[in-house]
Structure formats: structure tokens, C-alpha cells
Amino acid sequence: MIAEFITIPGIILILGALVLPLIPEKLRSSVFLIFPIAALVVVFGRPDGYEVTGSLAGLELVLMQVDALSRLFGIIFAATALIAGIYAWHIRDLGQQIAALVYAGSAIGVTYAGDFFTLLVYWELMAISSTWLVWARRTPESDGAGMRYLIFHVLGGGILLAGILWHLATTGSIAVTTFSDFESTAAVLILIGVAINAAVIPLHVWLPDAYPKATITGAVFMSAFTTKSAVYVLLRVFPGWELLTWFGAAMAIYGVLYAVICKDMREILAYHIVSQVGFMVAGIGIGTEMALNGSAAHAYSHILYKSLMFMGAGAVLYATGTTKLVDLGGLKNKMRWTMILYMVGAFSISGLPLFNGFISKAMTVDAAGYAGNETAMLMLILAGVGTFLSVGLKLPYFTWFDKEDTDIEVKPLPFNMYIAMGIAAFLCIFYGLFPNTLYIYLPFETDYQPFTVYHFVEITQIALLTFAGFWLYRKKLGGERIIALDFDWFYRKPAPFFRRIFVNAIDNLFDIIQITVHAFAIRISGQFDNPMKWLNPFGRKDHNAQTYSPPMDVVMAFVLFVVIVLGVFLIF
Amino acid sequence: MKNWQWIALGILFLITLILEFTVLADYDSHWWNAVPAFYALWGFLSCLAIIYVAKFISNNLVKRDPDYYDR
Structure with missing residues (x-):
């Protein structure tokens, strides 16, 4: 039982966070990497249907439950924890390292949770540990953003807890199940x-508020786990809710519009996560096998290239001290390798052929078309144009070209940053060239073929003309x-006003009372301090208790007082 | 951008057009497959639309000084 419990992949990382403070500081970053590797090994080793159960207060908990979907997310979460660990x-x-391990561990925990209570515990752990990755930057901005x-x-x-309790009260079950469209309030x-x-x-709004203010390495972890673990839960619990199609398509466009408006590298990338998650949410809303496969594959690809891009932006921040496009530009000679590695991520996210975005984005977009939802399909293609425009052209152009x-001083990067970016870039290209290595892990069997003439024509025409548009209006x-x-x-904006009413006014x-x-x-x-003043109205008024104490006067006064009181009692 | 780079991109575009009108001439899964070079048009128009809409939203609604929330 104990052995089963501590080999739950999420628990391995969380236990790692407990062990880490005991390790000498010099070895800590290296020991950090052992836990994601161990988790990765376990993730690959557990067969479909494997279960670890337990019980708490009369509830049957399923601490770990394996199927194709949870394995897919388990693999990519553990792999990203490893890559981001190398980057960091x-x-x-120590605080950041512990927070990162707990964060990654609880994200993996969510993907294997078989009941809603286990899921909720990991969910809350994720929120708390990731907050520390924002606060660890230790600036006034990050303090505020972290609190929000x-x-x-x-x-x-x-x-979420309210929904789970309601669900438990009405059905008596806390097992993670699939809900049909608007099944219940819970x-x-x-x-x-x-x-x-x-x-x-x-x-x-929490996302573009907090991510750009997190630490350089913290943002890499954050770009991978919170939104994608939520995508996992949506995939498992809410497939086929039609509402999600439209919210997803709207997110995809909203995110790229803001990515075009924003002028800070990490802010652009953060808004762009909203857009990318929109693709996945739309796929979940469509709900066909192909669309769910597309969403899952897109989450997998997205984690790889988005963490690569956050690593690239983090490298620029590390080297130059800023991510504001207005201060950057002309870095192409000074940060050539960072640019090349970033561009691998940028081409991937834009879905260009031979990069991994191509093999998953095309699947999601096609699924919309096959499901007969051509409006959603065109919206997603439009969002794809915005993707290439904002993070594939605008961001790199104003950073490196x-x-x-430029006369900006460029600090040399630690070599481990290049290694981490290199691994992520390699995987982006690897999956782009061999899509079947990803497809075999998808939740539904598929014989989808991304490399068709039609796709090539489609994506090349879109990319070329987007580039032309960018060049004209750059x-x-x-x-x-x-x-x-x-x-x-x-x-x-109203926060200061409410603070005045509910905090300052109460204060x-x-x-006043105090x-x-x-x-x-x-x-x-x-x-x-001198009772004689009023006990003996005939005495001196300038008695000072600190210099003179009239003991006899006091005793006499009390005797007099008692006599009077007794006399009063006797008379009445 | 150097001239040869523009020429390379132009040739790539020509290749996609040729493929569209030969290999994909009978391809028909969406209504827009009947429109010649639809994806090029859609890409270009989307690009302009996104730039202008983003600019419009930015200038009229959401653009503020960086210290906006601190004042």
C-alpha cells in the first residue's frame, strides 16, 4: 500500500519537495531533476486500468487511475517539469524549487485523480504553489499580482468544491465522471x-496579470501546468458541451487580439496562451473523437512550444533585464541562438509544416470542419493567422530585428538555459517530423494524416500572406x-474605493474606539494615582504618588469610609 | 528583407497556386474550396482585420499609461 502510494507520479514530486531542503545547496538543482525523471519512468510503466485506492471519512478515494488520456498528460507534465528544471x-x-516541484506534482496528480476530492486537493495545492512562483520575484508588482x-x-x-459537494449530495458519488450537456447545477x-x-x-484575467510578473523560471512552469491541467479536466468531464465550442473560438480570437495589442514579450505570450487554450476548449466543445484527439494532441504540443517560447523570453529578460519591445530590437547578433530556438517555438505555434503545432492544430481545425461547424473552423483559422502575426512575426521582429x-548590454546566459531550450526545440521538430509518435498516445485510435497537399497549400498560403500583411503594416x-x-x-479599478469602505473605514x-x-x-x-485627592478633601492637593505616599492618611481614610458605610447600613 | 528572399517566397506562393489548381482541382469539402486562392485571401484579410481591430480597440478602449493602476 505504502509502496503504491509513494509511486504515484504526482506524489513522487511532492515528496521530492519535502526531501529537497535536506540536500546541500550545491546539489539541490541536480537532485531536483531526479524526481521528474522518476515520475516519467513510472508514468510510462503503469498500464491502462492501474488503480490506487484509499478511503477517508467513509469516502472511497481513487488516488490514481490510468488510461490513455491521463497517461498523455502525465508524460508531458513530467517531461516539462524536467525541461523547466534544467532551465532553472x-x-x-529553495522556495522556488520547492514550489515548482509541488506545482508540477499536483498538476500530474490532477491528471491521475480518479475522484473529485483527490482532484480538489491537488487543484488547491497547484494554486498555492504557483502563487509562490509569482511572489518569488519580490517586486511590488509581483506582490500585488500574486495576491490577485x-x-x-x-x-x-x-x-469547484461547491459543485463537488452538490454533486456528492445529489448522486452520492465523487468519482470523476463525464457530464452530459447542462446535466445539473452541480x-x-x-x-x-x-x-x-x-x-x-x-x-x-489572472493569467496575463500574473504570468508576466512571475520569475523567469517560474513563468516557464506556469505556462505549462495550470491551464493545461484544466484542459485535461474539461476533456474528461465536459466533452461535447456545445457552449465550449463558442467560448473556445472566442478565446482563440480574443487572445490573439490582445497579443497584437500588448507590447511586452511575456505579456504577449501570456495572452497567447488564452488563444491557444481556446483551440483546445473549442475542440472539447465539438466533442467528436477526432476533435477530442485534436485537443489532447494540441495541449501536448502546446506545452512544448509555449514553454520553449517562455524560456526564450525569459532568456532575453535574464540577459537584458527587460521584456518591453520598445526597449529591445536589434538583438539578432547578440542573442542569435536564443532567437533561433525561439523561432522553432514560433514556427511550431504557428502550425507551419514539419513543426509540432502543425500536427495538432490541423487536427483540431479539421475536426471542426468534419463536424460540420464551418463557422468555428473559419474562426480558428483566423485565430491561427493572429498567432503567426503576434508571436511568430511581431514579437521576434521587434526583439531581434x-x-x-543595439547598445543594450547583454549578460551571457547560463549554459543550462540553452540545453533546456534545445531539448524543447528538438522535441518540437521531432514530433513535427514523426507525428505518429504522438498519435499512438492519444485517447482514441486515429489514422489521421497531417501531411497532405491540401494542408500544405492551406497553411503556406495563409502564412505567406500573413507575412505580407505584417510587412506592410509592421x-x-x-x-x-x-x-x-x-x-x-x-x-x-474599484479596489481602492472598496478598500476605503471595507478596510480603511473599519480600521x-x-x-476611534481604541x-x-x-x-x-x-x-x-x-x-x-493619588486617591487622597478625593479621599481627603482637606489635605494637600499637590500630592505626587511617586515622591510621597501618605500611608497613614490612606488607612485612616479607609477606616473612616468603612465606619460610614457600616453606619449607613445600621441606620437603614 | 533582401530581394532573393522575396523571390523565394514568391516562388513558394506560385507552387501552392499550381498545386491548388492541379492536384486539388477537384477537392471539395468546404464551400470555400470553390473560391480560388481562398486561404491566401483569408490569410491576408484576417491579418489586416486583426491589425486594424486590435489598433482600434487599443486606441479607443484599453490603452493606458503603465502606472494607470498605481495612481
Whole structure:
């Protein structure tokens, strides 16, 4: 039992986080890598149908349950934890390392959870540990963003818990099941809780708020786990909810519009996650076998190239100290390798042939068409154009090109950063060349063939003309020193007002009460520091208790007082 | 962009057009397959639409100074 428990892949990483503080600092980053590798080995070793169960307070818990879908996400989560761990190898910050391990472990935990309670525990662990990756940057901006991030996720977790409890109360079961379209209120509550983590608009604002302010390495972890574990839950619990198709297509377009508006590398990439998750959510909404396969494959590919791009942006931040496009440009000679590796990610995400975005994005988009939803298909293609435009052309152009040279000082990168980016880039190309190595792990069997003349013509024409459009209008897209408002305006702008009413006003009230009580106490103690003043009205008024104490006077006064009181009692 | 790069891209575009009108001449799975060079048109128009819509939203609605929330 114990052996089964500690070899649950998620638990391996979380136990690793407990072991890590005991390791000498110099070895910690290397030991960190052992746990994702161990998890990866276990993930590949567990067959379909493998289960670890337990019970708590009369509830049957399924701590681990393996099928094709959970294995697919388990593989990519463990692999990303390893790659991001290599990227963060030079870091000497125990807090971040522990947070990253717990975060990765709980994301893997979610993918293997067979019941909703286990899932919820991992879900909350994920929220808390990832918040630390924002706070670890230790700037005033990251403090605020981290707090907003945490509040948002605690809210999401609360709604999820409410849905789970409601589900338990009405059905008596907490097993993770598939809900049919708008089956019950409980299902809708669970959907809202999960949608917050999946960054479904308008619940997405925590993502572009927090990710650009996280630490360089923290953002790489974050780009992989939170949204994609939510995609996993959507895939398992809500396939075929038609509403998701339209939310997904809207997200895909919304995300790229903001990616075009924003002027900061990591902000652009963060908004672009919203867009990419939109593709997956749309596929889940369509709900055919091909669409679900497409969503799952796209999540897998996306984690690889998006973490690669966040690593590239992080490298620029590490080397130059900024990610603002307005301050960058002309880095092509000074950061050539980072550019090349980033561009592998950019070509992948844009779905160009021979890169891994091509093999999964085409599948999702085609699935929309095969399911007869041509409107959704055209929306997704439009979002694909925006993808290439924003993260494939605009971002690299204004970072590495635009000017011939730059006088920005460029710090050399730690070599481990190149290794991590190299592995991710290799995998992007590998899966792009050999799509079947991914397809065999998909939840449904497929004989999908991405390399067709039609796809080649489609994607090449789109990419070429998008490039032409970008080249003509690139001056409109240049860097500016701005921020873009989003739905978070609705709570960030009134926040000072509400703080005045609910925090400052209450504070002031307590202040007033405290001051009044204190003043009263001072008065009383002033009266009692020399009781003779009022016990003996005929004595001197300038007695000072600190220099002169009239013991006899006091005793006599009390005797007199007692006599009077007794006399009063005797008379009446 | 150097001239030869533009020429290379132009040749690539020509190849896609040739393939579209030969290999894919009878291909018909969506209504837009009847429109010649549809994906090129859709790509270009989408690109312009995204740039202009994004610019419009940015200028009229969401663009602010970086210290907007701190004031």
C-alpha cells in the first residue's frame, strides 16, 4: 500500500519537495531533476486500468487511475517539469524549487485523480504553489499580482468544491465522471471552477496579470501546468458541451487580439496562451473523437512550444533585464541562438509544416470542419493567422530585428538555459517530423494524416500572406510604453474605493474606539494615582504618588469610609 | 528583407497556386474550396482585420499609461 502510494507520479514530486531542503545547496538543482525523471519512468510503466485506492471519512478515494488520456498528460507534465528544471538549474532559491516541484506534482496528480476530492486537493495545492512562483520575484508588482492570482484561484477552488459537494449530495458519488450537456447545477458549478483555471474569457484575467510578473523560471512552469491541467479536466468531464465550442473560438480570437495589442514579450505570450487554450476548449466543445484527439494532441504540443517560447523570453529578460519591445530590437547578433530556438517555438505555434503545432492544430481545425461547424473552423483559422502575426512575426521582429544593432548590454546566459531550450526545440521538430509518435498516445485510435497537399497549400498560403500583411503594416505594431486594460479593470479599478469602505473605514472605527478607551483609562489611572485627592478633601492637593505616599492618611481614610458605610447600613 | 528572399517566397506562393489548381482541382469539402486562392485571401484579410481591430480597440478602449493602476 505504502509502496503504491509513494509511486504515484504526482506524489513522487511532492515528496521530492519535502526531501529537497535536506540536500546541500550545491546539489539541490541536480537532485531536483531526479524526481521528474522518476515520475516519467513510472508514468510510462503503469498500464491502462492501474488503480490506487484509499478511503477517508467513509469516502472511497481513487488516488490514481490510468488510461490513455491521463497517461498523455502525465508524460508531458513530467517531461516539462524536467525541461523547466534544467532551465532553472542555475537558480539557488529553495522556495522556488520547492514550489515548482509541488506545482508540477499536483498538476500530474490532477491528471491521475480518479475522484473529485483527490482532484480538489491537488487543484488547491497547484494554486498555492504557483502563487509562490509569482511572489518569488519580490517586486511590488509581483506582490500585488500574486495576491490577485491567489484570490482568483481560491475563488475558483471554492466554486469547484461547491459543485463537488452538490454533486456528492445529489448522486452520492465523487468519482470523476463525464457530464452530459447542462446535466445539473452541480456540473455547471464544477465547469465554472475548472473554466477559471482554463482561462476561459472573461475569467482569464489572472493569467496575463500574473504570468508576466512571475520569475523567469517560474513563468516557464506556469505556462505549462495550470491551464493545461484544466484542459485535461474539461476533456474528461465536459466533452461535447456545445457552449465550449463558442467560448473556445472566442478565446482563440480574443487572445490573439490582445497579443497584437500588448507590447511586452511575456505579456504577449501570456495572452497567447488564452488563444491557444481556446483551440483546445473549442475542440472539447465539438466533442467528436477526432476533435477530442485534436485537443489532447494540441495541449501536448502546446506545452512544448509555449514553454520553449517562455524560456526564450525569459532568456532575453535574464540577459537584458527587460521584456518591453520598445526597449529591445536589434538583438539578432547578440542573442542569435536564443532567437533561433525561439523561432522553432514560433514556427511550431504557428502550425507551419514539419513543426509540432502543425500536427495538432490541423487536427483540431479539421475536426471542426468534419463536424460540420464551418463557422468555428473559419474562426480558428483566423485565430491561427493572429498567432503567426503576434508571436511568430511581431514579437521576434521587434526583439531581434527592427534595428541593425543595439547598445543594450547583454549578460551571457547560463549554459543550462540553452540545453533546456534545445531539448524543447528538438522535441518540437521531432514530433513535427514523426507525428505518429504522438498519435499512438492519444485517447482514441486515429489514422489521421497531417501531411497532405491540401494542408500544405492551406497553411503556406495563409502564412505567406500573413507575412505580407505584417510587412506592410509592421509600423503599426511597434513597441510603446503602455498597458492594455482587460476585464480585471472591474476589480482593480474599484479596489481602492472598496478598500476605503471595507478596510480603511473599519480600521478607522477601531482606531476611534481604541483611542477613546485609552483616553478613559488614562483619566481613571490619573485619578487613582493619588486617591487622597478625593479621599481627603482637606489635605494637600499637590500630592505626587511617586515622591510621597501618605500611608497613614490612606488607612485612616479607609477606616473612616468603612465606619460610614457600616453606619449607613445600621441606620437603614 | 533582401530581394532573393522575396523571390523565394514568391516562388513558394506560385507552387501552392499550381498545386491548388492541379492536384486539388477537384477537392471539395468546404464551400470555400470553390473560391480560388481562398486561404491566401483569408490569410491576408484576417491579418489586416486583426491589425486594424486590435489598433482600434487599443486606441479607443484599453490603452493606458503603465502606472494607470498605481495612481
